[in-house]
Amino acid sequence: MRLEGRVAVVTGGGRGIGAAYCKALAEEGAAVMVADIDGTGAAEVAREITASGKRAASCTVDVSSKQSTSAMAQAAVDAFGGIDILVNNAAMYANLTRKGFEDISIDEFDRVMAVNVKGIWLCTMAVAPSMRQRGGGRIVNIGSGSVFVGGNGLVHYVASKMGVIGLTRALARELGGDKICVNTLIPGLTDSSSNRANTTTAYLESEAKQRCIEKIQTPEDLVGPLIFLSSDDSHFVSGQNLNCDGGRLFI
Template structure:
């Protein structure tokens, strides 16, 4: 089902080359948006763009969210193509490739790269596209957090810490950008299973989390897209600074 208030909006999605990111792209195209599918893996973003069709349009863009000059590059591209940015989904993150380990065994370089992508990246990108967000009649930013923060998941403390930072950043961004009419919210998924292989969850852990949920089924990427569409749409025009958990009842705030 398409959502009202999205037709013709210009929306950028980071980490769009696979998994949940690709699902966001498909949803926004189905809702009639002009979507910029941005990913470090340009070929993967091109594949998503080539295989997505609907009332909207989609274009691929290769960039590194952890690099300020690359963020300015996507801002210039959107400016030249559209002149504004109505919605941004900060989805890019390092997660599926993490090898679980005690925090005292995390290599410093791994910590630094993960923080650069997961936490610094959204700050860099929103800063780079701020004038484009201000140029939109109504603009909305969706930062993708994680309910691993509430769960206190062990084995990848740097990921949990980075997403805890994203949650806090949303609160401050919403305060600072409210004067411009720009809304900022966090979509906080629980465990979501996609086509991407994950080294972060064992079969035993998956079963334990499923057993702890109120809903007796695993989440797929499409379970996240309806909320993202609502938060970008004008239907959520008075919603900002909020955190929305999508976890099947696994954890409660």
């Protein structure tokens, strides 16, 4: 197990792809803090992990709040002694409706940026002291292939995910001296319970036909790349984009 003895914090871990990340990290030996604004969902995922004999705990977090993200980091330190891995997965997406850019309200645009971009900054600030104390760490920010194609009716989401790439690069520069690697994992359109809220089967199938590997992407397809970026296998990789979409986009 490549993550034995490590502690991971996963935001947005209470459902969908985030839940798959939590379970995969636990299977590789990490103790996992499942963090989500839906505290009930986070607790259920943690319960499933502990029922399988692995280590997990849960907390409720609003990643757009400094107080909340600080409490999340402290909860992980209290439960497991420190933090080695942060997966910045929480994002506004499934609760958004595809619409033209002129039809998006200012409040909605601001909230997307607060969660999807500011949230990564706040979570990174919250966990960095513990990672420094432990001699290094891994931060995996979840991006989106939508930034390379643009027109999916969610301009605020697309803009926020391009912001994630820029933030990853800047953080990689600042944290490299602390032996903290920061990278972006970029999924293609993935069939998950969260994405089903605004994505039809027909849409998923049409995108699958554009891939070198012609299949609908599932959360399990992202597990290998996530573990790589979370483990010592990626000790000399930082500031990079790892695209995982079955060969739809070449970037």
